[in-house]
Every structure is written in structure tokens, then in C-alpha cells.
Amino acid sequence: MTIDALNATFAALADPTRRAILARLTRGDASVQELAEPFDMSLPAISKHLKVLERAGLVSRGRDAQRRPCRIEAAPLQEATEWMERYRRFWEGSFDRLDDYLREMKTKTSEKKNARKR
Amino acid sequence: MTIDALNATFAALADPTRRAILARLTRGDASVQELAEPFDMSLPAISKHLKVLERAGLVSRGRDAQRRPCRIEAAPLQEATEWMERYRRFWEGSFDRLDDYLREMKTKTSEKKNARKR
Numbered sequence: 001m002t003i004d005a006l007n008a009t010f011a012a013l014a015d016p017t018r019r020a021i022l023a024r025l026t027r028g029d030a031s032v033q034e035l036a037e038p039f040d041m042s043l044p045a046i047s048k049h050l051k052v053l054e055r056a057g058l059v060s061r062g063r064d065a066q067r068r069p070c071r072i073e074a075a076p077l078q079e080a081t082e083w084m085e086r087y088r089r090f091w092e093g094s095f096d097r098l099d100d101y102l103r104e105m106k107t108k109t110s111e112k113k114n115a116r117k118r
Numbered sequence: 119m120t121i122d123a124l125n126a127t128f129a130a131l132a133d134p135t136r137r138a139i140l141a142r143l144t145r146g147d148a149s150v151q152e153l154a155e156p157f158d159m160s161l162p163a164i165s166k167h168l169k170v171l172e173r174a175g176l177v178s179r180g181r182d183a184q185r186r187p188c189r190i191e192a193a194p195l196q197e198a199t200e201w202m203e204r205y206r207r208f209w210e211g212s213f214d215r216l217d218d219y220l221r222e223m224k225t226k227t228s229e230k231k232n233a234r235k236r
Contacts, residue, residue: 003134006131006134006137007132007133007134008132010128010129010131010132011128011129011132013128014125014126014128014129014132015125016124016125019124019201023204026205074205074208077202077205078206080202081199081202081203081205081206083137084195084198084202085199086141087140087192087195087199088196088199090144090192
């Protein structure tokens, strides 16, 4: 995946309407009219969001001239998730380090308690 | 995670310099000067990117008045990945459906071949 493609994917995801459109499309293809229904938005406003999603390759349009149904394209989502996955090791690592730290603190506290008992 | 926080995280990730800064910070805390070194960028330009990362909660600044070292904060990355994970089931599902389709096509092709042989 090129840098530009990652930029476009993350930029497209940075809007709640566009994320909601993608969520709706996971349930099946839909026309612009069908997509606009649950949102209190004009068709041109929804079309504008769709254009951003299309440019990012997250949505494709069918050839049916009347409906031109929108379809979610999973590949860019997968690539963006793979980019984020690299950090999973990092944050899981940082939680591990936190665990180690807490365990160490616990040991020290019980050592102090035992020392006081003696 | 609020909608605004997800917006801010994805918007912050939509830039290659900011992604590179995060990648650098997974290797350890760094001052703005240290972060600026590998990039052909002025300190104010790097500071501007850092402000976006800070506002998104992806980077925090240390209290050392001289260096104010930058530290990566994993929580928003984790939350954004969790949001994307919901789609993993979807795209893995769509690959499963593709698998089913290819298997079906294969069966049909071999059935045709067998029919021709008879």
C-alpha cells in the first residue's frame, strides 16, 4: 500500500458520517437514496462523503445506471488495520511492562511487611 | 471512546510525517529536536504535527522543562484498531464467500469435464 493510499484511508475514516456509511454497507449494497435515509442529510451532502470514500477505494459503485449501488471495498480497511497492528505489539508490550512493574511493587510491599513483622 | 476522539485519531494518522513520528516514538521517548532530525523539516513544522498528535491524545509531553520529551500513548491507537477490527469479520467473511464461490466454480468445471468424457 502506498503512503498516499494510507493517507486517504485514514482521512476518509476521520468522519462519523463516513464511518456510519461503511457500517451500513457491511450489511449489503445500497443506493445513495437508501444510504441518505437514516441521516438527516441532503443527497448532495451524502454524495460528497461517498466521493471521499470512493477516492480512498473504500466504496465502489455498481454499473446499474439507475441505482449505481454502493459497495464497501474491504482491502484498504485491511491494509490500514495491518499498519495499526504493528503498534499492537507496542501497546501490548507496554501493558506487559506495566504488569511487570505492578508485580515488582507488590513483591516490594510484601517484603517490607515481612521485614516489619520480624 | 467518543466519536470526536475517533475522528481526531484517524485525522492524526492521515499524515505520513505524523505516522513516522509515532513509529519513531515506539522505540523510546524523544525531544522535538531528536524527532526533527530524520525529517527534512523545520522545528516549527514538527511542532505543529506534534500538536495534532497531542490533541488526539496519541502523544504526551514530559515535565522535564528543558527537553519536554514526547511519549507515544497507545490507548487511542488501541481504540481505533478496535473500531477497525469490527470490519475484520466483514472482510474475512467476504474472502470466505470468495473461497466458497471459487470452490463452487471448480466443482462445476470438473462436473462439465466429466460430463464431456461420458
